Amino acid sequence: EAQVTQNPRYLITVTGKKLTVTCSQNMNHEYMSWYRQDPGLGLRQIYYSMNVEVTDKGDVPEGYKVSRKEKRNFPLILESPSPNQTSLYFCASSPRSLTGRDTEAFFGQGTRLTVV
Amino acid sequence: ILNVEQSPQSLHVQEGDSTNFTCSFPSSNFYALHWYRWETAKSPEALFVMTLNGDEKKKGRISATLNTKEGYSYLYIKGSQPEDSATYLCAFLSGSARQLTFGSGTQLTVLP
Numbered sequence: 001e002a003q004v005t006q007n008p009r010y011l012i013t014v015t016g017k018k019l020t021v022t023c024s025q026n027m028n029h030e031y032m033s034w035y036r037q038d039p040g041l042g043l044r045q046i047y048y049s050m051n052v053e054v055t056d057k058g059d060v061p062e063g064y065k066v067s068r069k070e071k072r073n074f075p076l077i078l079e080s081p082s083p084n085q086t087s088l089y090f091c092a093s094s095p096r097s098l099t100g101r102d103t104e105a106f107f108g109q110g111t112r113l114t115v116v
Numbered sequence: 117i118l119n120v121e122q123s124p125q126s127l128h129v130q131e132g133d134s135t136n137f138t139c140s141f142p143s144s145n146f147y148a149l150h151w152y153r154w155e156t157a158k159s160p161e162a163l164f165v166m167t168l169n170g171d172e173k174k175k176g177r178i179s180a181t182l183n184t185k186e187g188y189s190y191l192y193i194k195g196s197q198p199e200d201s202a203t204y205l206c207a208f209l210s211g212s213a214r215q216l217t218f219g220s221g222t223q224l225t226v227l228p
Contacts, residue, residue, distance in 0.1 A: 024151075032205070035217065042120065043160075043205065054129035060217055090160070104150060104162035105216065 002027045004033055013081055013115055021111050022078045023091030029106070031094045032074040033058065033098035034066065036087040037110075043090065045104050081115040088112050118142055122207045122219035129196050130227050134191045138224040139206030143187035149217060151180055151191055155202045163191075163204075168196040196226040 005026045011020055025032065033048035035058075045058030049068040056081075060088040061084055078085060089112075092105040119219045141149065148167045154160040164173040169184040177194045193200055195217050203223045207216035 035218075041222060043207075043216075044222045045215050048215055058227070064192075104165050105152075107152075107159040107161070109157075109159045 002106070004106050004108040005092050005093055006089075006110060006111050009109065011113050011114070013113070015082055016080050017112075019078050019081060021078075021089060021091075021113070023074045023076065024072050025074075025091075025093040025106070025110060026072065027093065027095070027106065028071065029093035030071070030096050032068065033078045033092050034061065034064070035090045035092065035104075036073070036085075037090060038087050046076065046089075065096075070105055083115050086113060086115050118208060118210060118217040120206065120219040122204075122206055124222060125220065126223040126225070128225045128227060129206055131196060131198060132198050133226075134192065134194045135224065136141045137204065137224075138221055139191070139208075141189070141206070141208040141217075142185050142210065143185060146184040146187075146195050146208075147211045149182055149184075149189050150207040150209070151189070152205040152207065153202050154205055154221070156190050159203060164170050165224050184198045191222075193224070196224075198226045200224060201226045 007022045030051045034046040035043040037043050044060045046064050047066040049055045091108040094103050094105045151163040152160040154179045164180045164183040171182040179192045192205050203221040205221045207218045
């Protein structure tokens with residue numbers, strides 16, 4: 001089954017304790033991205049990757065890191081989480097850059113992160 | 117950061133009612149407009165990707181129109197059912213951007 005898989009689905013952690021949220025897609029997609037969703041705000045892009053070893057900042061990259069060593073995986077790293085990073089996080093992928101017409105994004109099921 | 121607005125923020129309708137909501141986006145440098153349906157505890161799923169001014173797309177009881185010159189898109193649901201309850205997100209892709217800019221969504225609740 002074609003899917004984007006995120007782990008964990010839920011995570012409670014303490015301030016300053018490094019964590020990684022994994023994202024994997026099995027559709028051979030080139031483009032992957034991370035979003036955070038906060039009440040009253042739309043999905044805001046954190047980082048995106050056009051292909052292996054190519055990553056770039058989105059609208060809200062502060063406090064996050066990513067890597068794209070393999071096509072299928074795009075982990076999100078919080079080196080020193082803080083309470084303002086408490087949010088719902090989504091990973092998404094698409095076959096190529098979204099500038100391909102009719103190209104939609106495929107989303108994971110989300111990771112709800114609480115930083116206390 | 118581009119401004120994409122959705123209205124209303126939330127909406128309650130009775131089963132069987134038809135409803136519609138709006139997505140407003142910048143009218144310049146348009147490339148594509150996406151609609152996604154997001155049910156609680158699930159992944160957002162694409163409904164439509166619209167690229168041409170005047171586009172109309174339909175999937176079952178749900179349809180969407182696009183006006184790129186004035187910068188808006190409408191999503192219509194005919195004969196709403198409880199299973200239509202979800203948050204509907206629109207996302208704008210400009211010609212110069214490599215990322216989608218999302219609106220904050222319209223949360224629809226269909227009451228049986």
